[in-house]
Structure formats: structure tokens, C-alpha cells
Amino acid sequence: DQQVKQNSPSLSVQEGRISILNCDYTNSMFDYFLWYKKYPAEGPTFLISISSIKDKNEDGRFTVFLNKSAKHLSLHIVPSQPGDSAVYFCAASGGDDKIIFGKGTRLHILP
Amino acid sequence: ETGVTQSPTHLIKTRGQQVTLRCSSQSGHNTVSWYQQALGQGPQFIFQYYREEENGRGNFPPRFSGLQFPNYSSELNVNALELDDSALYLCASSRDNRETEAFFGQGTRLTVV
Numbered sequence: 001d002q003q004v005k006q007n008s009p010s011l012s013v014q015e016g017r018i019s020i021l022n023c024d025y026t027n028s029m030f031d032y033f034l035w036y037k038k039y040p041a042e043g044p045t046f047l048i049s050i051s052s053i054k055d056k057n058e059d060g061r062f063t064v065f066l067n068k069s070a071k072h073l074s075l076h077i078v079p080s081q082p083g084d085s086a087v088y089f090c091a092a093s094g095g096d097d098k099i100i101f102g103k104g105t106r107l108h109i110l111p
Numbered sequence: 112e113t114g115v116t117q118s119p120t121h122l123i124k125t126r127g128q129q130v131t132l133r134c135s136s137q138s139g140h141n142t143v144s145w146y147q148q149a150l151g152q153g154p155q156f157i158f159q160y161y162r163e164e165e166n167g168r169g170n171f172p173p174r175f176s177g178l179q180f181p182n183y184s185s186e187l188n189v190n191a192l193e194l195d196d197s198a199l200y201l202c203a204s205s206r207d208n209r210e211t212e213a214f215f216g217q218g219t220r221l222t223v224v
Contacts, residue, residue: 004153006153009151032211034211041217042217042218043115043201043203043214043215043216043217043218044154044201044215045215046212046214049211089153089154091153093210093211096167097208097209097210097211098156098159098167098210099156099210099211099213100156101146101153101154101155102153103151103152103153104152104153
């Protein structure tokens, strides 16, 4: 049973436009959410996080939105750049500080 | 400050064999977690070691075992390899169990034939 779901395996976005990656979760005990970016032949690198006490967190071009009632979060990247092409993992943690990952969304930024 | 390094980067083993993967944690980190990332899946937690003791385990059979050394480097051992064990194995290090602040290594790609 998947507790963190990324229903879009891939997404293509024009350079300069907004990329929106979505994530749903089922476990209401999750209180901390993270996004990781992964390039081929590299490990995941932390991108941005949000605590359940907030509904938005922003870091430069990256913004994460959390809708607790819908158990949904999204990552917005604006403007999208070629270097943003990667696999993005949504992850969640609760209480025990262990991380549960989604399956990932492959983002392609088109020139 | 050195990052998290894993060895080897690639490995091919035969079904039924045993394998040992290695991870050097980042300087100052005392916690190492291991993850399995199968093709098309996200990383799945195998287990965590904190100060040389196992500190949490995911849904993996006992043939997956580990070790952490006094310098906080770690090994992942898998016995009786199965074809489904083919995956990218990731190690992540952090301070004091703080998994949400962990740094990942580049992974070891294991292929079982």
C-alpha cells in the first residue's frame, strides 16, 4: 500500500514556464514533507521541505504548497530551466523521522 | 568536509550468491540508512544504523543485514541473492537519526543474473 503517491510518471514543460509536480499521501500521521531531485548516476539531493504547520514554503524558484485537508502537496518551479530536468521524489515523514518516498516524476524541460 | 561515498558503483552477481556494499558516511555524521530503489520505484527504507546499533528496519527479509563500524561507515550484506534484488542501493548519512537532514551517496547499481 503506497503511502506517498506521485501519479504522473513524467511531465514535459517548456523552458521558462511553470512546472507543477503533484504528490498525494494517505497517512495522516505524516507531519513533514520533502522534495528531492535526482540526476542519473547520482543520489537524491534535498530540494525543499515543508512542515505540516505551514501551507507554503518558498526557496528561490521553488515553492512547495501543502493542503492538509486534501492530503496533497505540490512543487512549483518557476521559471523552469534546462538544469531542472531530473526525477523528482516527493517524500514524507512522521514521528519516527523515517522517510517514505513516492515513485518519482521525471521532469523534462523542453527548449 | 567529505560527502557520502559508496562502493562499488556497479556490481553483477549470480542468483544465490552473497554481496557486500559499502558506505562511508559524511564527516561528523553518526547515522547511516540504507535504501533500495528498484526500477521505476522510489527509494525504499531497508534499515538504519545509529552509533553501531540497528535503529529501525523496513519490510525486508533477514537475508538483508548490515553493520556500522566505529568510524560510522557501514556495510549492507545480502545473502542468497534473488533476481528481484537487482536495484540501486542508496546509503544516506545524517547526524543523530535526523533522516530528514540526510545526505545521499551516488548509489551502487546491483544486477543479479
